[in-house]
Amino acid sequence: MNIRSLLLLALLLPAALTATAQSRRPQVDLKCEAHGMGPLLDCTVRLRGADGQPLPGAGVTLGATMPSMPMAHTVKPVKALPTAVPGEYRGQLTLEMSGAWAIEIDLTGPVRERVVRVLMAEECDGDGRCPAPPARR
Numbered sequence: 001m002n003i004r005s006l007l008l009l010a011l012l013l014p015a016a017l018t019a020t021a022q023s024r025r026p027q028v029d030l031k032c033e034a035h036g037m038g039p040l041l042d043c044t045v046r047l048r049g050a051d052g053q054p055l056p057g058a059g060v061t062l063g064a065t066m067p068s069m070p071m072a073h074t075v076k077p078v079k080a081l082p083t084a085v086p087g088e089y090r091g092q093l094t095l096e097m098s099g100a101w102a103i104e105i106d107l108t109g110p111v112r113e114r115v116v117r118v119l120m121a122e123e124c125d126g127d128g129r130c131p132a133p134p135a136r137r
């Protein structure tokens with residue numbers, strides 16, 4: 001191997017490693033519904049591996065903070081438990097007010113990752129359940 005190909009390798013290797021690390025990242029799908037006072041937030045997390053296959057056997061913890069009010073809230077993180085559907089986990093957060101919440105998804109086990117999604121959680125009228133859509137930034 002001459003010096004030129006060595007240099008080329010040195011240039012390309014980090015990019016290749018980054019691409020590999022990226023492609024190993026799990027796909028994380030989060031859907032939440034708000035209901036009741038608090039509001040309560042029921043969240044469903046669907047995990048897929050880099051190969052697109054459902055990812056069972058992960059530890060999934062959900063936390064919530066309010067980006068607009070740092071340190072104002074102490075929402076207790078909850079474990080999201082596996083459902084009958086492979087790669088699907090459900091957990092319920094008790095929020096302390098309506099508004100934009102950053103939902104922190106901490107993954108352990110086959111994958112270690114923290115994913116944060118900001119959702120709008122509103123109190124629903126009566127017994128209603130309201131989808132919590134992504135918050136506009």
Ligand SMILES: [Cu+2]
Pocket residue numbers: 066069072073097099
């Ligand atoms: Cu707040």
